[in-house]
Structure formats: structure tokens, C-alpha cells
Amino acid sequence: MAIKPRVPVREQPAEERIHNFNSVPYGYSEEEAIAEAQRCIQCPNPTCEAGCPVNIKIKDMIRLIKEGKFAESYLLTKQDNAFPACTGRVCPQEDQCEGVCILVKTGQPINIGKLEAFVADWGREHNVTEETVSASKEKKVAVVGSGPAGLACAAELRKFGYQVTMFETLHKPGGVLVYGIPNFRLPKEIVQHEIDYLEEIGVDIQLNMTVGQNISFDELRENYDAIFLGTGAGAPQFMGIEGEKLNGVYSANEFLIRANLMKSYLFPEWDTPISVGKKVGVVGAGNVAMDAARTALRLGADEVYIIYRRTMEFSPARNEEIEHAREEGIIFKELVNPVRFVGNDQGWVTGVELIKMELSEQDSSGRPRPVPVEGSEFIMELDTVIEALGTVPNRLFLSRAPGLKTDRKGVILADDNRMTSIEGVFGGGDATSGAATVIKALGEGKRAAESIRDYLEGK
Amino acid sequence: MSHKITRKMDLNSDDFYVEVEAPLVAERFRAGNFTILMTVPHGERIPMSIMKAEDGKISMFIKKLGKTSRELYKELDTFENVIGPMGKPIDIKNYGTVVVASDLVCGHAENYAICKALKEAGNKVISYQTFPTEKEIYPEEVLANDVCDEFHLTTEDGSKGEEGHYIDLLEERLENGEKVDIVFAGGSLPNLKELGEMTKEYNIPTIVTVRQIMVDASGMCGACRVFVDGEMQLACIDGPMFDAHKIDWGAALRRPKMYAEMEKVALEHCKELGRCE
């Protein structure tokens, strides 16, 4: 039987969307979702489920969509994944479920991501609610950080009946989902819906509270029966090259926090400014780099370059983001690496000196190692530079939590049950793995909640 | 989570005093800490020094500069968010003889807080507060005269108090061989740089507030990066006070001006809305 091609995803045309921050894909309609679901051959041994970091029951999720049972499909998905509307949009599906879909050989795997987002949106829009909170228990748990790991852990703990207080540094909950990933990829009302739900079921969210700074880790240990650390890996890394002090050189984190959390794209209605020149260079080629580049374009840059030391086929970004970036006119400068930033006498960046790179043998990441071509340096003119070189755990918290074992980079060590080196203190998400993915953070948050339950019940 | 402003008063024609309910910040404040304010829900996160923290309230001195400060002055009786305490407090201990000096709004707020803390720690505390002329001098109730051992009110034109900037007066003092174990100072950045150059000659440790533009103020963005002894430090979590002798002043003086053009736009917009003067 011939398999039909994927049902195309309707999207905002590139020339239109580069002027706004609205969602790029429109999402499947009911008919489109059913048609896409009908392409699934319902394998007896669904490889997609094994490819999913939290083993969502994808086969049944799709079958229920095919049968038009959207509410059932939604609730089924929610059993394994607290935020399907988010992960449907941001998971690297090609490396997970879709990458091992049996149809991948045809070049047209089932669009599992878009189906997941469809059922999740359908559930939200139709107010489908899930299981309720069990009888209230007295034990108290503190959740530190309100990113996906913290949110998933808090939701689960609350459902078990514990008293849950969540502490968040920023004035808005959501972690990277809110301050990092732009609205055109993950509309903020979707995240807000999940947070509203948490508050509805009784999670106490304490904003503007940095554990280790304005409330101490010891206070938490005294006042709570268990603690979950979902503090993420939010601190930017800089290249450490000449010229980083220049005005106009940003970390991607700063650029995206300004744009997303502080909504500088609505300046001056919103107060926080952001500086975007005509020619913008983004160093790096992961999801963060794509987000920064596409944000810069929407903020009015004429030319935006991705500056990458390998070739794009080795980029860790989601395929969809690379594709969208290309359609929007982002220019990929491959096989080059910054040597220094150059500036004018007012101290503003005016360009970057790049050195050409060649790919050599594979390195530990399984990708070819880029090596500089001696004497190949040249200057590229730029008036804004954004460094998207990856992030590491925030040393502020770590320096105030003595006794918590970490690796050299500050990644908190946790065992299989997600317990850290301190008894009763659990961890998950980027804080315990280094910068990773939303689905991994969600999965670990949930797993930690189960371990916390076992711990509190003395199992 | 709105915070009620309990007192607002003019300090001079440019600066004003604000006292606001912020029990959590007040309870944990130590000299050297600052707060992050959001005046309105769509506002910027801006850092402010804290002059004192009492009875669940904090007091600040604020200069009418751009949109945020001017709208606050004219229109607001609450803050959306008062966050903190942020930053590292100073090391509060007995140094011996300490000079605390300031010549600008934030510096004056810190002057009070640091004098008070260091006097309580048993130091001999000498405070210098410099204003351009008699006209700009703050009301006596907010000056550091009551929380130090020796108070010097100075004006640059000599219209009241001692004549001269604190840098010159302090230099005279050092030249006379008077003992000073450490200097804490805040205010104008170029003057802090000059102060550092001066005290370096006398080998006196000098800790100054390096005001930089901040966003999250929790070490997540790098906007506030300063270079101290060749190393990148974050003013929001490693500072805001650093050793004046080790700072890369070139970058520190330049970076706060990064948004000058956009700040004008924001202020114009606020004026159009009739919410700023």
C-alpha cells in the first residue's frame, strides 16, 4: 500500500512573519490531523515510543486522533508528558520519535510533533481537564525554579497531595519557555495556561525569590520535607576573546531575555530597550542561535548571519528551525570562527575578525572537529554581535549550596532516582544534565516527583 | 504583588526620596545590597541602591533621568515589583578607620547604609558627601551625619560646607599623613575611577560601586559584566562593589551609555502619554 505524503503544515508566509512575533505554524485543523493520523500504519512494535524520552504512548495517541477521539488522545498524552503543547512545538522530533518512525525510510515519517501539538491545543481550547488532586497531605516540598523541570515536578507532587511551594528568581514563571524561546515558536499563552493550571490545583508560586540570595538553601532545608532543584543551566558562556567588552556585543541570553521576558519588541510601549543594528552576526548554530537570529530579523535587522565553525548539517538545532530560518533569509556563514571583535573609538562593535575552518576527524561529539586554516583571517562588518555558545548552571545558587556535589561545569550530580548528594534534595532538568531539552526536563521533573513521594512515604 | 509607596519627597530639584513597603527585602538587607525595581508590569527591571531598611520598608534616593524615574516621580504610588536584596553585601567588619564617600544620588544612599553598618561594627567612620552647590544639598535627615563619627559636607563651589570634591579633600587628608585603612565610595563613575587612581598612590584599598546596566540581576544574562583584574565578573552577583584599583574602567564607563538613544525615545513616549515631565 502506497503511503500518502505528509499533510503539509500551514504556516505564516516568510515575508509576512519576519515582521511579527506570532506563531509561524498555524497547526493542524481537525481534518488535517485526522488525515495525518491515517498515514500511521500502527506498527505492532512502535519504534516511535521507544524513541521518545518519556515514552509517550504515541501509537494510541495517533489512533485516537484518527478515530476523532481528541479528548481521549489528549488525556493519554498527558499521562506521560505534562506539557504536550510545548513539546509538540519544541522537541527535536527528528532525533527522537520521528527519527525512528518506520516511515522515515520513505523520507516522510508521521508528523508526530504536529499531531501532539494538535491534541494538546484541542484539549486546551476545549477545557479538557485531567485527574484531580489526591487527598491533601501535610508534607511540604519546595521546588526551586519554574522551568519545565520544576513545573512538571510541582504538578505531579501536587497531584500526590503534597503542599508545594515553587520559588522562581524572575518575575514570571516558566523558565526558558518564557524568557528564552520566542513567541513565534512557542506562544506564551500556551505556557501561561500550564502555569494557571498549576495555580488552580494549589501550587504556591513565589516569584522574585532567588534561592541562595534572598532566601537561603538552609531555610528551605529546615522548612520543607523535601526539595526539588530545577534551577536550569541559564548562565551564558562567552568566547573570552578580544572585544567582548564592546557595546553591541550580547550574549544570546541577554538578547532573548530582553526580547521575550521583557518584550522589547513592543518598545516603547514596554520599557526595556534592545539594540539591533542593520548587520547582525550570531555566533553558534543551535536552537538558541536560530532563535536569536530570527528575533534580530524581526526587530528590524537587514542582514542576519549565523556564524558557525562547522557546516549546517552538523548544527544541533531542530530541522524545522533551520528550515524556517533559511526561508526567512538568515544567511549561514559556515566554516568560520571568530578570533576577535573589532570596534570604533566610541567603543561600539563594528565587526568581527573570522578565521576559516576545515573539518577534520571526528571529535567526542561524533561530529568532525573544526580546525583553523592558518592565515585565513578576514574581517566581516557587523553592528551587532550575539554570542550563542551554550549555557552552564548558574554559579550564584551553587556557591550558596555547600555540600551539593557537582561536576566541573557545575552540573548537579543526581542518582537514578534523581536524588542529589544531599538526602531529601532532588534535581532534574538542565541543572542536573547541562543544557539539554524540554522533554528531558519534563521527564526528570516527573520522575523526581515519584522519587520524592517514595522518599516521603519512607519507601 | 504590588508594593505601596509610603513616602515620596524631593531631595533637590533632580533627586527624590522614596520609601516603599518591601518586608522581604527589608528583613534581609545588608549594606552593599541593592534592589531591582519594576515600577509597572510592562516596566524595565532597574537596579537601585538602598539607603536604609526599617520596619518592613526600604528607602531609596532616585534621580529623575528617563522614563522610569520620571514616571515614578509624577504618577505612581505603588511598585509592581521590589526584588532583592540583590548583589553581595560589603564585608562588614572592623577595618579601623574607614572613609565612606559619595557625590551622586546612588552613592549618597550607599553612604548612609555603609556608614551605619561599619559604625555598628566598631570602625571609626568618616563620611564625605559632596554636592555641586548649596542648592543640591539633601535635607539633613537623610545625610549620613548621624551614622558616622566624622561628617564632611562638601560643595564643589564652596557655597556651603567645605569647599571641594571629596577626592581632593581626601587627598589632602592622606597627604597630611592621616590614617585611613579603607575607602568605600559610590556615585559618579568617572570620579570613582579618579578616586582609585589617587588612593592607589597611597596604597589604600578602595571599594567602589560599579553601576552597570542590568536585566535579570541574577547572573543569567551577562549584561552587567565588568572586567576586574582581567577576569569577567558580573556586577549583579559578584558586585556591585569592586576594587577600584583593578577595574577595567574603559569598558565600565562606556557600557552604561549603550541605550542612550532609545532612552530618549522612551522618555518622549512617556511625555506624549502625559505620564512624565
Ligand SMILES: Cc1cc2nc3c(=O)[nH]c(=O)nc-3n(C[C@H](O)[C@H](O)[C@H](O)COP(=O)(O)OP(=O)(O)OC[C@H]3O[C@@H](n4cnc5c(N)ncnc54)[C@H](O)[C@@H]3O)c2cc1C
Ligand atoms: C533560546 C533557547 C531555545 C531552546 N530551544 C529548545 C528547543 O527548541 N527544544 C528543546 O527541547 N529545548 C530547547 N531549549 C532547551 C530547553 O529550553 C531547556 O533544556 C529546558 O528549558 C530546561 O528546563 P529546566 O526546567 O531544567 O530549566 P530552565 O527552563 O532553565 O528553568 C530554570 C528556572 O529556574 C530559575 N532559577 C535558577 N536558579 C534559581 C534559584 N536559585 N532560585 C529560584 N529560581 C531559580 C530560573 O530563573 C529559571 O526560570 C532551548 C533553550 C534556550 C535557551
Ligand SMILES: Cc1cc2nc3c(=O)[nH]c(=O)nc-3n(C[C@H](O)[C@H](O)[C@H](O)COP(=O)(O)OP(=O)(O)OC[C@H]3O[C@@H](n4cnc5c(N)ncnc54)[C@H](O)[C@@H]3O)c2cc1C
Ligand atoms: C547597583 C546600582 C545601583 C543604582 N542605584 C541608583 C540609585 O540609588 N539612584 C538612582 O537614581 N539610580 C541608581 N542606579 C541607576 C538606575 O538604575 C538608573 O538611573 C535607572 O535605571 C534609570 O532609569 P530611567 O528610565 O529613569 O532612565 P533611562 O533614561 O532609562 O536611563 C538613564 C541612565 O540610567 C542607566 N540605566 C538605564 N537602565 C538601566 C538598567 N536597567 N540598569 C542599570 N542602569 C540603567 C543608564 O546609564 C542610562 O543611561 C543604580 C544602578 C545600579 C547598577
Ligand code: FES
Ligand atoms: S544583570 Fe544579567 S547577569 Fe547581571
